[in-house]
Amino acid sequence: METERVRGNPAGITHEHVAQNLRTARQAIGMDVRTAARLMTEAGRKLSPSGISKIENGDRRVDVDDLTALAYILRTTPAALLTPLAEAVTLTGVPESFLPEEIQAWVAGAVKLTTEDLVRYWKEQRFQAINSAHWAEEILAKYDRGQVGITPREVYQERYDVQTAREEHATGRLLQLDPNASLAFE
Structure with a gap:
């Protein structure tokens, strides 16, 4: 019996929140993907315009180092990029029993989910x-x-x-x- 080898976990709902928040933050300050890519390079995290587009479209993962650099160049916070919309209550690995406000407070570092x-x-x-x-x-x-x-x-x-x-x-x-x-x- 042969089993298929799976590498890593698939992207989850948190990835979708980050992709959406990244695009929203970039567009809110009127920054195009070329400018974002140039600023990422200047910040020491080379990322092409197509790489940024792929992240925003959910086709490429963003690692934590890229996340912090993206937050910096977009004049926001890593927590803001991770935070789901107010009505969203799910994050990867977190039970759905928490209220949206509790999830947002947790991502912002205001509360532990205990x-x-x-x-x-x-x-x-x-x-x-x-x-x-x-x-x-x-x-x-x-x-x-x-x-x-x-x-x-x-x-x-x-x-x-x-x-x-x-x-x-x-x-x-x-x-x-x-x-x-x-x-x-x-």
């Missing part, structure tokens, strides 16, 4: 939302007492509503991760 660290993250998010909602509520109370400001009252009402919803979301996710989590400020 229950303990996610609990910490959501407690912080909840605390920030409560504080922001409280601030907006104080401004709304001033309006209610007749102290009108420059910014329309509706702006503060919207901020309050957004932060209240954010607190509810953070609380829900926190309790989902740890049903026994303390909701008191520690």
